[in-house]
Amino acid sequence: MASELEWRRRWKPDLRACPWQPLEIGGEKYLMKTKFSIDNYEVLLTDLTSYWHEIMEENAMKKRIQKLNPSIEAPVVRILDHIKGSLEKTTKGTTLTVLFKTEGDDEKAKLSIKSELAGMPFLWHFVCSSAEKSMACNHSTVPLMAMVAELTRRQKELINIIVSKDKEIDDYKSQGARTSRKHIETTVFDETTFRNNMVTSKGFDNTVKKLGSAAFNTDGQDLYRQIMTKHAWVTRSPTKDDISDSLDDDESLNAGVGPSLPSWANRVPTSIGRGSSPDKSSPEKSPVKSPIKSPAKSPGSVGSHSAESTPTKDTELMRRQALERRLEQDDAKKQEKPKKKKKKLAF
Structure with missing residues (x-):
């Protein structure tokens, strides 16, 4: 399973992860969220009572551009970038208007933008239909x-x-520490007093009067984006990418580990055993040599080996002999220093 960081790099945010932006048009306050790509957009508009939604694809957008701005020829991506910029930052000469029209059971909201593109007048209409009821919950209630x-x-x-921090400051004061300036000294924090002060403060009155209109300032938009991104992560479904990533990880972990390589159990020569170690109770005796190094003592084993000799077996024989010599040297060192704690060989 991919980590959250890897998932974030591949994830493509949808409209739900886009934060609301406050709009004030004709003295009325609205919230709007948009999702622009290189050839389409999706927009959601609300006055906190009703919600209006529109998705515009490339072909339909080209037709609307031609109808509203017949004298302008520009790539769709350039038009989209201009519309997005007009919404995010209203410049001089840019005006926004909203009109509502009822068609049967559907109430449409038309948000118009008048601006200039490359020195020429540019007009655009967002023609939004009534959004599904679930969108109010998914985009406002639950995120808020x-x-x-x-x-x-x-x-x-x-x-x-x-x-x-108060405990830390108290510890400093008990050791004689003092502030260099009297006015920066603070009183001990009390949570109950703090909460009571917040309720009776002027800032609390101003917040209530604005009815949360500042909820989606820069910090609020960032928090909204963080929450919706985290929500998408924790509620994600296993995808083919996650499965393939998992398989790739398994292959990378198992790379180079298989029947072609011997395990540690097979790497220990059979000649190494309790019987091959020297008699530690008699340090004056020389270490017992292995049968491989004493052909006179075990001619049968040497003959058998030479009869079946191959390059691979010769290499294995040399490796085993080198390992045995190293073990013999280690045993000899242990016999020279019997007082030191004996170390075990780890394979």
Whole structure:
């Protein structure tokens, strides 16, 4: 399974992950979110009572461009970039208007942008139809509840940090430390007093009067984006990419490990055993040599080996002999220093 960082690099955000942007048109306040690509866009507009939605694909967009701006010839990506910029930052000469029209059971909202493109007048209409009821929940209610919960959690974390800082300052003062300037000294933090002060503060009155219109300032938009991105991660479904990544990881872990390479159990020569180690109770005796190095003592084994000799077996024989010589040298060192703690060989 891919990590969250890898998933974020591949993930393509949808409209749900795009934060709301406040718009004030004709004295009325709206919220709008958009998702632009190189050849299409998706937009959601609300006055917090009703929601209007539009998806515009490339072919339909070309027709609308030709109808509204017949004298302008520009690539669709250039037009989209201009429309997006007009919404994000209203410049001099750019005006926004909203008109509502009821067609049967559908109420349409037409958001018009008048601006200039390359020195020429440019007009664009977002023609939005009534959005599905579920969009209000998925794009506003649930994300806003998640933002409140996350801000509450962060407030508790900050309170814990402040309490810890007060303990640290108290410890410094008990050792004679003092502030260099009297006006920067703070009182001990009390959570109950803090909450009561917030309720009676002027800032609280201003926030209530604005009814959350500042909820989607720069910080609010960033928090909304973080929450919706995390929501997409925790509610994701296993994809083919995740499965393939998992298979790739398994292959990379198993690379070079298989029947073609001997395990550690097979790497230990059969001649190494309890019987091949020297008698540690008699240090004056020389280490017992292996049968491979003593053909006179075990002619049968040598003959058998020479009869079946191959380059691979010769290499294995040399490796085993080198390992045995190293073990014999280690045993000899141990016999010279019997007082030191004996170390075990790890294979």
